[in-house]
Amino acid sequence: MKWLPHSLRSYRRIYAIFFFGLFLWLLYVTDFGRMKGYQTSLLLELDPLTAIAAFLTSGTFYKGMAIAMALIVATLFLGRFFCSWICPLGILNQFLGWLFHGRRPSERYELNRYKPIYRLKYYILAAMIVLALFGSLQIGLLDPIALMVRSFTTAVLPAANQAGAPVYLNQPVFYGGAAIALILIAILLANRFLPRFWCRALCPLGALLGVLSRKAPLRIQRDVDLCIDCDKCLKACQGACDPHQELRISECHVCMNCIDECPTQALHFGLPRERSSVHQPLDINRRRLVETGIAAAVLFPMLRSSVASHTTPDHRVIRPPGSLAEEDFLARCIKCAACMRVCPTNVLQPAMLESGLEGLWTPILISRIGYCEHHCTLCGEVCPTGAIRNISVQEKVGEEPFEKPIKLGTAFYDHGRCLPYAMHTECIVCEEVCPTSPKAIWYKKAHIKRRDGGDLTLKQPYVDPQLCIGCGICENKCPVEDLPAIRVSSVGESRSNFNKMILKG
Amino acid sequence: MARRKPNNRHKTVLKPRTRREFLADLGRTAGVAAGFGALGWLGYSEEPVRRIERVAEKLKDFRVPFTEMMSHLAVVHGEDVDAMVREAMTMLGGIERFIAKGDRVLIKPNVGWDRQPEQAANTNPEVVAAVVRLCREAGADEVLVTDVSLNDPQRCFFRSGIQDAAQQAGAEVELPGSNDFIDTDMGGELLKVWPVARYYHQVDKVINIPIVKHHSLCGCTLAMKNWYGVIGGRRNQLHQDIHTSIADLAQAVRPTFTVMDATRVLKSNGPTGGSLADVAIENTLIAGVDEVAIDTYSLRYLDVKPEQVPFLALGEQRGLGVMDWKSLRVKEGQVG
Numbered sequence: 001m002k003w004l005p006h007s008l009r010s011y012r013r014i015y016a017i018f019f020f021g022l023f024l025w026l027l028y029v030t031d032f033g034r035m036k037g038y039q040t041s042l043l044l045e046l047d048p049l050t051a052i053a054a055f056l057t058s059g060t061f062y063k064g065m066a067i068a069m070a071l072i073v074a075t076l077f078l079g080r081f082f083c084s085w086i087c088p089l090g091i092l093n094q095f096l097g098w099l100f101h102g103r104r105p106s107e108r109y110e111l112n113r114y115k116p117i118y119r120l121k122y123y124i125l126a127a128m129i130v131l132a133l134f135g136s137l138q139i140g141l142l143d144p145i146a147l148m149v150r151s152f153t154t155a156v157l158p159a160a161n162q163a164g165a166p167v168y169l170n171q172p173v174f175y176g177g178a179a180i181a182l183i184l185i186a187i188l189l190a191n192r193f194l195p196r197f198w199c200r201a202l203c204p205l206g207a208l209l210g211v212l213s214r215k216a217p218l219r220i221q222r223d224v225d226l227c228i229d230c231d232k233c234l235k236a237c238q239g240a241c242d243p244h245q246e247l248r249i250s251e252c253h254v255c256m257n258c259i260d261e262c263p264t265q266a267l268h269f270g271l272p273r274e275r276s277s278v279h280q281p282l283d284i285n286r287r288r289l290v291e292t293g294i295a296a297a298v299l300f301p302m303l304r305s306s307v308a309s310h311t312t313p314d315h316r317v318i319r320p321p322g323s324l325a326e327e328d329f330l331a332r333c334i335k336c337a338a339c340m341r342v343c344p345t346n347v348l349q350p351a352m353l354e355s356g357l358e359g360l361w362t363p364i365l366i367s368r369i370g371y372c373e374h375h376c377t378l379c380g381e382v383c384p385t386g387a388i389r390n391i392s393v394q395e396k397v398g399e400e401p402f403e404k405p406i407k408l409g410t411a412f413y414d415h416g417r418c419l420p421y422a423m424h425t426e427c428i429v430c431e432e433v434c435p436t437s438p439k440a441i442w443y444k445k446a447h448i449k450r451r452d453g454g455d456l457t458l459k460q461p462y463v464d465p466q467l468c469i470g471c472g473i474c475e476n477k478c479p480v481e482d483l484p485a486i487r488v489s490s491v492g493e494s495r496s497n498f499n500k501m502i503l504k505g
Numbered sequence: 506m507a508r509r510k511p512n513n514r515h516k517t518v519l520k521p522r523t524r525r526e527f528l529a530d531l532g533r534t535a536g537v538a539a540g541f542g543a544l545g546w547l548g549y550s551e552e553p554v555r556r557i558e559r560v561a562e563k564l565k566d567f568r569v570p571f572t573e574m575m576s577h578l579a580v581v582h583g584e585d586v587d588a589m590v591r592e593a594m595t596m597l598g599g600i601e602r603f604i605a606k607g608d609r610v611l612i613k614p615n616v617g618w619d620r621q622p623e624q625a626a627n628t629n630p631e632v633v634a635a636v637v638r639l640c641r642e643a644g645a646d647e648v649l650v651t652d653v654s655l656n657d658p659q660r661c662f663f664r665s666g667i668q669d670a671a672q673q674a675g676a677e678v679e680l681p682g683s684n685d686f687i688d689t690d691m692g693g694e695l696l697k698v699w700p701v702a703r704y705y706h707q708v709d710k711v712i713n714i715p716i717v718k719h720h721s722l723c724g725c726t727l728a729m730k731n732w733y734g735v736i737g738g739r740r741n742q743l744h745q746d747i748h749t750s751i752a753d754l755a756q757a758v759r760p761t762f763t764v765m766d767a768t769r770v771l772k773s774n775g776p777t778g779g780s781l782a783d784v785a786i787e788n789t790l791i792a793g794v795d796e797v798a799i800d801t802y803s804l805r806y807l808d809v810k811p812e813q814v815p816f817l818a819l820g821e822q823r824g825l826g827v828m829d830w831k832s833l834r835v836k837e838g839q840v841g
Contacts, residue, residue: 033659169658169682344657373657374779375619375664419745429741431721433655435618437779443721459722477655479742 097195130296140334155181210250226266233258308356315489332387339379345370367472409470418485430474440467577833583840590635593792606644630670637674693753719775752819797826
């Protein structure tokens with residue numbers, strides 16, 4: 001069996017390649033033509049941090065997110081193996097750390113020693129959990145899986161498509177995508193200064209898994225008699241977990257590199273043996289922890305005192321079909337952008353501050369870029385958290401047994417820009433493309449006296465607010481390019497009880 | 506972190522150079538300087554931007570010579586679509602008159618909308634498949650089926666059933682992406698240069714397979730209007746003078762022949778439809794080489810009079826066909 005990998009490190013590398021490939025492949029197939037019933041949100045659902053945080057804000061482990069429990073159970077026994085074996089950001093950081101430092105082994109001994117700054121991630125985790133306890137779900141900003149899916153959706157895949165990879169039929173664009181790209185690049189470049197800086201110092205998921213692995217029975221063990229204190233185990237240590245001294249179990253990524261580097265076979269993974277070294281407990285300053293917790297607790301009411309979409313409806317906050325009411329939506333959305341990945345028309349865009357600071361990068365419809373395809377329900381299908389419910393086409397368009405279609409908002413005419421009103425020019429493209437039956441856009445024939453005195457009869461369009469579903473195709477196809485003459489605003493959306501205008505309707 | 510090397514620059518002095526080394530250095534520097542000078546000379550322009558505009562020539566005429574012995578207009582009623590298409594082509598003199606061995610054929614159905622066949626917003630996929638099969642039997646080398654959809658093209662081709670039907674019948678389905686358009690001289694009154702799906706520049710024959718539908722602005726969408734699906738760009742601006750636009754388009758794209766799908770007709774709420782209440786079953790196909798005549802004939806399914814549709818008269822003025830279809834050799838038949 002010569003061809004079998006001969007060390008745990010080789011197995012870890014094979015798994016890392018497999019899981020990174022799986023991450024890319026799942027993103028690739030998150031598309032109307034390629035989905036075929038694959039569980040495209042698998043990695044997002046496996047993530048215990050988003051599962052727990054969303055549980056705290058809304059009280060449920062939604063559908064597939066229950067499989068995060070399996071990862072928690074495995075971590076309790078095996079430690080933070082997720083970080084080196086499964087996490088796409090961890091794997092990418094590890095690869096880049098190797099790329100940037102592979103030729104400088106002498107530096108690596110220093111770079112891989114534990115540093116007190118690595119406590120920071122536990123404080124970040126604490127702040128996120130406290131916010132979630134109060135009901136604000138901000139974990140998606142820093143959760144590595146959500147961050148990776150979001151960055152790849154809005155930056156990396158569109159860039160790959162520009163470079164010639166056949167990912168999309170039409171090149172997508174994303175609102176503020178460059179900022180998301182810069183953050184990813186900064187995280188990846190940080191490996192140049194400290195390998196896996198993100199994983200060691202910032203990652204709240206790593207912190208959670210670190211806390212969970214405190215009592216893991218299976219771990220890296222060092223035989224104090226065999227160890228010659230050569231520190232070679234530090235050369236490739238990913239977690240900066242001090243395998244050469246007393247192992248910091250909560251920092252260890254179980255990458256198995258130290259075992260391979262050890263010249264005297266003093267290290268092994270498993271249960272302790274007779275002469276195994278003691279291990280260090282979790283290194284956090286309890287006072288700092290309490291301080292960050294209090295800071296988050298103080299931040300929460302301040303966040304909730306600022307204007308946001310759940311206090312004051314905003315006309316631009318048009319949510320995908322099947323979205324929960326705004327407050328519940330924000331309590332479930334982890335800003336992973338899976339919905340934006342699957343959206344066929346590119347209408348779903350990461351919000352900037354339209355829905356308030358708490359709603360950063362949550363999905364909104366920008367109808368100038370795309371429109372909501374009438375019979376499409378893919379965003380709800382891929383949403384891992386249920387912020388967008390997995391609705392049926394019948395529910396969306398209001399076929400039996402449903403009474404009414406789902407309304408995202410309402411379209412309004414801008415008579416100062418609409419061609420038949422302002423320019424006395426035939427148009428009604430909006431009426432042509434309106435997808436409801438009967439059409440929500442109708443017209444009256446208007447008889448107009450022209451400037452030169454001549455008579456003109458043309459069709460002037462109107463919106464029937466009872467029929468309009470707010471899909472935005474009228475705005476998207478309007479020939480008045482920059483600021484369309486018909487625009488959708490969120491008022492009248494089905495999911496809200498107060499963002500309404502008409503008493504009977 | 507990288508350690509700094511001890512600073513010893515104060516002790517380093519220039520090495521004396523030979524004359525040869527000095528001249529060689531001077532020569533290199535002069536070369537680089539001359540290079541920058543030349544760059545400034547060559548790059549100088551009165552224009553702020555240098556851009557090469559490429560406009561493709563007009564589309565070729567896809568028609569074939571027509572002999573007077575054949576009928577101009579074939580109307581076939583029935584329910585077996587494949588047999589109806591065969592019968593219509595026999596009336597026109599056989600598919601071999603139109604499609605030669607080795608031809609590359611493009612079929613242009615109406616696949617504008619994310620709708621299912623029963624809703625009659627897109628061409629009946631059975632009609633498309635039947636024409637594909639006929640072209641294949643006539644020896645066509647390649648048969649492409651394409652359209653520039655208004656809704657998401659992947660969904661349109663999938664849910665209309667046209668992708669499956671065309672592929673099973675032996676055609677390739679091409680969904681034009683943003684890079685698949687070529688700026689083309691349209692030579693029209695209104696349409697000068699517009700982006701055209703590149704396939705139209707790459708084929709020998711083009712077959713138009715529209716469907717009869719209601720359309721609020723111009724009364725109907727038929728064969729001539731189907732050429733909207735050839736162009737990209739901001740085609741929604743064409744609505745501002747829709748009749749001239751349609752005439753321009755029909756003048757720019759002259760198909761080999763046309764098969765009008767009136768198996769299901771969208772009578773109201775067009776061109777999108779959506780409700781089965783808008784659809785009438787007419788079980789008819791109209792085939793021919795005169796788009797104006799076919800469109801005029803097809804108006805009977807929509808309760809619209811020819812004089813209410815100005816693009817027909819425009820087309821006749823431009824010699825694209827005749828509105829008086831009765832003056833043509835018409836054959837009507839029933840299949841099954």
